[in-house]
Amino acid sequence: MRMGKYEMGRTLGEGHFGKVKLARDADTGRTFAIKILDRQRILAMKINEQIKREIATLKLLKHPNVVRLYEVSASKTKIYMVLEYVNGGELFDKIALKGKLTEKEARKLFQQLIDAVAYCHEKGVYHRDLKPENVLVDAKGNIKVSDFGLSALPQNQLKDGLLHTTCGSPNYIAPEVLLNKGYDGSMSDIWSCGVILYVMLTGNLPFDDQNVVVLYQKILKGNAHIPKWLSQGAQHILRKILDPNPIMRIDVDGIKAHEWFKKGYAPAVPFNDDEEDISMDVDSLNMTECFLKHNGIQDKIAINQMNAFQLIGMSSCLDLSGFFEKELKVIQDCKGLANSRGQESLLISAEVFEINESLYVVELKKSSGDCSLYRKLCETLSEDLGTCKSQQFLKQDSIRQEIGRYNSSF
Template sequence: MVLVARRKSTGDDGMQLQLGKYEIGRTLGEGNFGKVKYAKDIQTGHPFAVKILEKTRIKNLNFSDQIKREIATLKILKHPNVVRLHEVLASKTKIYMILEYVNGGELFDTIASKGKLSESDGRKLFQQLIDGVTYCHDKGVYHRDLKLENVLVDAKGSIKISDFGLSALPQHLRDDGLLHTTCGSPNYVAPEILSNRGYDGATSDTWSCGVILYVILTGYLPFDDRNLAVLYQKIFKGDVQMPKWLPSGAKNLIKRILDPNPKTRITMSDIKADEWFKQDYVPAIIGDEDEEDVLIDDEVLSIHEPTDSEKDPESPISINAFELIGMSSSLDLSGFFEKEDVSERKVRFTSTYSPRKLLEKIEDTVSQMGFGVQKKNGKLKVVQDHKARRKSCNLSVTAEVFEINPSLYVVELRKNNGECSEYRQLCDKVFKDFGVSRSQEHLAAKLLEAS
């Protein structure tokens, strides 16, 4: 079924959109794919929030799978601390997600305006957060992007977990029983996600809850730096600075949650058994989960997802650090990048290939171009091959690999002497063979500088 939306005159209020039984009003917020607007059931007067998604934008950004995932996830979640999905409608150009209306805004705004919360108020919100996240895990749902911006607060001061666009379900687990997609927001992401070796969705969500608890009680992030490499180093170490005035019970719990080792990190059930957590704890009452089913238009699920044959064959196979930054709407990137060295004596790019594979691939590329190769101390030196009778003026380039973390490396190509034009030609060929983007080149410079 394709829904037809129509506008009607409302006198002094101007023009409003009527969508089936819903009257659409003011804009509540804007996202990557459209707007969130206030909606009202014409028959009952009950308020809702409608997430309006542009189909064209979803297709262009290849995010149809993410939207379908969010809808499928919200359909099975019915908990007082999770935003409810009531209905999904569609027109030829848009998708309309009718959601529970939460009128208190984001928890981020609450902290930004009030600063840190009191111990009792902070604990109450954290208890609700753990209740909601535990429920999701029991349903096989892992949020993977828990942060202050994705936790809403209603008029009664209760929290509602929202934005399940990056969530994972049991079918997303690989044969090893782990998740492997690198996603989340840098300040809240668990160290095992960054290591790119697979991770447990429940354990990584627990880490994010610990970051949220820290911010609620202190007013600032436990791990923060404008330089991504420095931020990663802080997360990997898990070295949290605890204010002296923070209650000892909260300190101990935060330390157990922000344990960089996922195998020894405290579990959700152990959090609920913690003495500090249990104070004044009132578990959430879950109603009848069969009370209503979510109505979804067939048209919603007809968004075309590009097949493997339609995707760019030169696109990176793995999600790299730069793409991780792009997932965060809250990270300030101003001043993060610097201009290229005008002399172009050093060019760098990031890769997830092993050092051995990187050097072997570079050797193959430059050999095909007619250059000779010398290896020494883990470095690869590209030199003029006189047998090939190249016209270069003694071009000499050194290739070296630096480790940022066990799964992310920076390759540096450094010109020792020779013509810039031929050196750049060599670099362009290497970049093409590796499928390197300009963003990877700029990011590598900052990562290497920081490390």
Template sequence: MAGKTKIYFAMEYVKGGELFNTVAKGRLRESAAHKYFQQLIAAVDFFHSRGVYHRDLKPENILLDETGNLKVSDFGLSALYETKRQDGLLHMACRTPAYVRPEVINKRGYDGKKADIWSGGVILFVMLAGYLPFHDANLMVMYKKISKGEFKCPEHFPSEVKKLLSRILDPNPFSRITLAKLVNYTWFKKGFKQINKPPILDQEQDESPRSIFDIVDDSDAESSSRYKEQSPSTMKPTCLNVFDIMSLSPAFDLSNLFEKDKSCRSEARFMTQNSASTIVLRLEEVASMGSCKVKKKDGTVKMQGSREGRKGKRAIDAKIF
């Protein structure tokens, strides 16, 4: 929320506190660690699919709600896909010593996805053991252990977990297990329930007719008796407010503070001499070719694909000013 002089954040209250506080009381049972690890990897898969890499995953940045569900927090050091250099790797060394990846210690560029997987493996070890896999009073000695992947699992660790950790905490990022293979690992899949993403469009309430007349001005709407019953409020083009004008300059774009999942969207702005009706007609033609559902209101055309992908359904929003 934003006023004339201040910006306000309203965030979820997570009553259970940090995962760190839970682990500090002692190692977790396998069932609890298994559940939290599944939720953690599901969360990692979600924000990776949106082009975001956390880069500082640790128990202090993981919260638990009152029902025991895991929440990933503190994305202050996260990076977007677009911040990669020409070599396709990230180069900024954001790290907490005990969770740092070997490729960062070796001062090489690193893949944000594989970096988060490594941190997830350290967290799994901590939950089951109650202590860190790589630890030494001498920081340089600890870094050498991390670089070589030298750690030892306690005897009470299930054999499946030991094998999985050996794949996750692989110092070679090229042979380290990928997220796609991890989620299909036998131990990980036990009791795992995939969450179905809700559709972007409300299909039950999507009763707007597929016509250009529900977003153009009243004179256009009145030219067709078929749409005389359409509410005038749905026929007005969008007006620019101060935040829209500011966002035209990337340096002053505050939309990331207010909009969800903007990082996963490709955005383009353009000017045209064509009328609003011509623009919308063309958008409807594109939607028809792609078998997309269309919803229109207040100068905005929303299109959503019918097929579900790993990142959800394809969606396009077009605003006409």
């Protein structure tokens, strides 16, 4: 199989929106990774802006510790992103294999991570989803930051100069992001880097809990246990980074000046910004209403599976500062949803977390049954929650009633 000058090889990975294939330039023999995205799925999931943001962001970044985007093209059904091939796997796998890394090895990778993040910030790019799964390692043991789908650019900031979208991965998210009062993208990225450093050094997460609400409570308090068996320098820099107060948290310059960080530090040199730009077929990437009509695709969400974290991110009105005001109450409910023949085909669990008197967080999980029914339920619930956004809270009884209504309708 060929795509232009590229000979397509084995599949490296698959996701909700497409797959990544190994490819070789037939002219030069150079190896690349080509991300092949399904446009219909992208439009159905309404993540076209996310994809365009990732492409626009990667187009800006030319650094040895950031995955490079070399070319973008598209057909009526697919988008092709020609990316740098990183053959060492994820940092997550490297840590999982060893249990934890030595301080020397962790410091080297952390130095490269900070170099990459500092460069991104200089370009006005805030990653917002830094975690070991989004940090790749090449054959020489050097890191490459990847997956900029949740990144933000200066134009995403509001008039107050802050970002306001709640996003990221629960264990790595900064406390100020959870508070929904606006946050500095650079400082929230630094927090995530600190969590990654902690994981590399100890093999464990500094903040963890199966209950997502309790997890957020721990993050907001910021009382991470720093093992005494780490060197004094490692302990100190971790405490300075994992400070829940972003104003007091150490910044990039402070990290680079830290004695622990400076050992054996060799700053990375960014690539020349004047080098030839990537090839991009801009017109073919334009996901307009005309394209929707041409392909007969309805502009609606086909699958919208939500967990409590995604629910929190839906609305800026959801303020988690109520964690400290009173104890959390957890209500659990399970319902078996029946199909038209009366046979049970879907079992879900719904957890309602009472944050305060007027605010509830709802988490749905499919225990067993028909995936299509679960998707339909999530889609319908998502639409209902869209209406609830303007009401600023979710009532426990209304959620139970909704589940009862789905039970009868299915």
